[in-house]
Amino acid sequence: EVQLVQSGAELKKPGESLKISCKGSGYSFTNFWIGWVRQVPGKGLEWMGTIYPGDSETRYSPSFQGQVTISVDQPSKTSYLQWTTLKASDTAIYYCARLAMYGSGTYLLYFDYWGQGTLVTVSS
Amino acid sequence: DIQMTQSPSTLSASVGDRVTITCRASQTISSWLAWYQQKPGKAPKLLIYKASTLRSGVPSRFSGSGSGTEFTLTISSLQPDDFATYYCQQYDTYLTFGQGTKVEIK
Numbered sequence: 001e002v003q004l005v006q007s008g009a010e011l012k013k014p015g016e017s018l019k020i021s022c023k024g025s026g027y028s029f030t031n032f033w034i035g036w037v038r039q040v041p042g043k044g045l046e047w048m049g050t051i052y053p054g055d056s057e058t059r060y061s062p063s064f065q066g067q068v069t070i071s072v073d074q075p076s077k078t079s080y081l082q083w084t085t086l087k088a089s090d091t092a093i094y095y096c097a098r099l100a101m102y103g104s105g106t107y108l109l110y111f112d113y114w115g116q117g118t119l120v121t122v123s124s
Numbered sequence: 125d126i127q128m129t130q131s132p133s134t135l136s137a138s139v140g141d142r143v144t145i146t147c148r149a150s151q152t153i154s155s156w157l158a159w160y161q162q163k164p165g166k167a168p169k170l171l172i173y174k175a176s177t178l179r180s181g182v183p184s185r186f187s188g189s190g191s192g193t194e195f196t197l198t199i200s201s202l203q204p205d206d207f208a209t210y211y212c213q214q215y216d217t218y219l220t221f222g223q224g225t226k227v228e229i230k
Binding site for chain 2: 035044045046047050061062095097100107108109110111112114115116117
């Protein structure tokens with residue numbers, strides 16, 4: 001069974017750093033792109049970026065380029081989403097999700113499996 | 125960037141109704157469109173990809189159509205489990221979601 005299990009909720013202060021995680025299981029982790037999606041409470045879905053665990057090739061949405069860093073650790077089958085300086089506007093639920101095709105040919109795909117989401121709250 | 129616009133934003137319907145949600149792209153995306161269902165407090169679930177291909181296990185009352193810039197998601201007979209928010213997503217250039225359509229009980 002394909003599963004993506006994300007780390008728990010975080011409460012941080014503006015200016016702090018944060019790294020949240022997404023652990024894959026039940027499939028060949030290195031052969032499927034993983035994406036990150038933001039959802040501000042009560043709002044819609046926004047694609048942030050994607051990474052191919054096989055070679056760490058990463059693509060970012062122009063809206064999030066330079067604002068976050070996506071990374072992967074192959075041995076632990078885990079992807080990470082990282083901020084160096086959090087802002088109140090980063091308060092949201094963050095989902096990781098698998099892109100639905102084996103291989104690195106393209107990240108232009110749809111998401112077939114999703115993590116449960118990580119709520120990040122940034123407040124002084 | 126390709127913008128995706130869904131209509132309506134909210135839809136009130138009754139069990140058994142036929143429901144149609146529209147998604148328009150700001151430029152042509154061929155058939156590179158997916159539909160998702162999201163319930164409160166839960167992650168989205170994939171329903172349809174490549175505009176009209178039903179994901180395995182998704183009830184056949186869901187269907188998708190369209191190509192180019194205009195797409196529809198149809199629920200042929202709304203069931204109690206279908207009250208949720210629906211999102212379209214294009215994957216032609218970058219990845220972009222529509223703003224969502226909430227299907228609520230009339």
